[in-house]
Amino acid sequence: MTHTTTLQMRAVFGDRYGTADRLDVRTVPVPELADDRVLIRVHASSVNAYDHHMTTGTPLMARSMAGIRAPKRPVPGSDVAGVIEAVGAAVEGFEVGDRVFGGVGFGAWAEFAVANPRGITHIPEGVSFEDAAATPMAGLTALQALRDLASVQPGERVIVNGASGGVGTFAVQIARALGATVTAVCSTGKVDQARSIGADRVIDYTAVDFTTEAGEYDVLLDNAGTRGWFATRRTLVEGGRNVTITGPKHLVFGPMRNMLFRKALSMMDSRTFVSGTARTVRADLEALAAMLAEGSIRPVIERTWPLEDAPRALAALAEGHAAGKHVIVV
Ligand SMILES: NC(=O)c1ccc[n+]([C@@H]2O[C@H](COP(=O)([O-])OP(=O)(O)OC[C@H]3O[C@@H](n4cnc5c(N)ncnc54)[C@H](OP(=O)(O)O)[C@@H]3O)[C@@H](O)[C@H]2O)c1
Numbered sequence: 001m002t003h004t005t006t007l008q009m010r011a012v013f014g015d016r017y018g019t020a021d022r023l024d025v026r027t028v029p030v031p032e033l034a035d036d037r038v039l040i041r042v043h044a045s046s047v048n049a050y051d052h053h054m055t056t057g058t059p060l061m062a063r064s065m066a067g068i069r070a071p072k073r074p075v076p077g078s079d080v081a082g083v084i085e086a087v088g089a090a091v092e093g094f095e096v097g098d099r100v101f102g103g104v105g106f107g108a109w110a111e112f113a114v115a116n117p118r119g120i121t122h123i124p125e126g127v128s129f130e131d132a133a134a135t136p137m138a139g140l141t142a143l144q145a146l147r148d149l150a151s152v153q154p155g156e157r158v159i160v161n162g163a164s165g166g167v168g169t170f171a172v173q174i175a176r177a178l179g180a181t182v183t184a185v186c187s188t189g190k191v192d193q194a195r196s197i198g199a200d201r202v203i204d205y206t207a208v209d210f211t212t213e214a215g216e217y218d219v220l221l222d223n224a225g226t227r228g229w230f231a232t233r234r235t236l237v238e239g240g241r242n243v244t245i246t247g248p249k250h251l252v253f254g255p256m257r258n259m260l261f262r263k264a265l266s267m268m269d270s271r272t273f274v275s276g277t278a279r280t281v282r283a284d285l286e287a288l289a290a291m292l293a294e295g296s297i298r299p300v301i302e303r304t305w306p307l308e309d310a311p312r313a314l315a316a317l318a319e320g321h322a323a324g325k326h327v328i329v330v
Pocket residue numbers: 048049050137138141161162163164165166167168185186187188190205223224226245246247276277278317320321322323324
């Protein structure tokens with residue numbers, strides 16, 4: 001059973017695929033609340049490459065989820081932080097008034113968003129809505145890549161290629177929290193930022209090619225995907241692990257095609273290659289919430305934008321040189 005409403009809200013809206021300037025802010029109905037969902041009054045969201053894929057419909061494979069000819073869900077935004085406004089009859093563990101954050105897939109760039117309770121958790125006391133909203137997708141990607149795909153152990157040497165954007169800034173801090181020593185690869189203007197979040201060593205990729213270092217690292221987390229298998233394998237010790245979450249983007253298959261090539265090339269090697277896609281899992285959000293509470297991760301926020309400027313925030317992200325996260329404040 002669903003609870004229908006005639007209440008209205010402001011939301012970013014895009015019913016055609018295209019660049020960010022096709023999005024506008026409209027008044028639309030507050031979404032319906034099903035028995036197994038909660039309704040969140042959104043205080044903040046953030047911008048991810050995922051939102052770019054869902055609003056541009058690229059790579060074309062993304063349309064299998066977002067809609068073949070046009071977006072099925074015209075309000076974008078996955079990361080959310082806010083206060084629970086209403087709770088479906090079948091939901092346990094959340095109450096009206098709870099401060100929560102997590103991932104909703106679509107609909108977070110709005111005053112209200114509906115969430116599956118499996119994809120949210122409580123915001124720890126003392127953590128702001130902005131910091132909470134910056135965390136879900138980028139934090140989950142970094143956590144799952146380092147802890148689950150790479151099985152990083154205390155004392156290991158981790159290099160993060162693409163250390164200055166959303167995922168990279170969480171990855172440097174999470175690798176440190178897992179007990180690794182961390183080398184960050186970023187551009188000149190982000191060197192100080194990488195040091196400030198705990199990188200033991202920073203390589204400016206405009207001056208030095210990190211793949212010229214032979215066999216120094218146990219784990220490469222590649223958030224940039226700028227170098228091929230043979231170049232990156234040199235940086236790893238025997239038995240080292242390359243965890244890659246992106247790569248050159250094919251029009252239809254995105255980075256998937258290149259990742260399959262790399263996987264095939266790694267089959268005969270002592271170094272392993274793993275790729276993966278982040279999952280919105282409550283237990284992992286709780287792990288991130290604990291890290292936020294104890295201060296072992298502090299989201300890096302490049303800029304906050306009002307809801308009306310969410311399309312501009314998305315365009316800024318699409319330029320490819322974010323310094324941490326772009327956060328949308330509602
Ligand atoms: N598999 C998954 O589940 C998953 C999840 C989230 C994201 N992703 C993918 O992972 C990638 C990173 O995501 P994100 O959210 O961190 O993106 P982001 O916030 O837009 O950051 C991208 C970063 O890439 C860096 N960069 C650009 N060229 C580089 C180069 N040649 N060498 C090293 N770094 C370079 C930029 O830093 P500089 O300014 O220093 O160049 C920028 O900070 C994206 O391609 C995204 O699609 C995958």
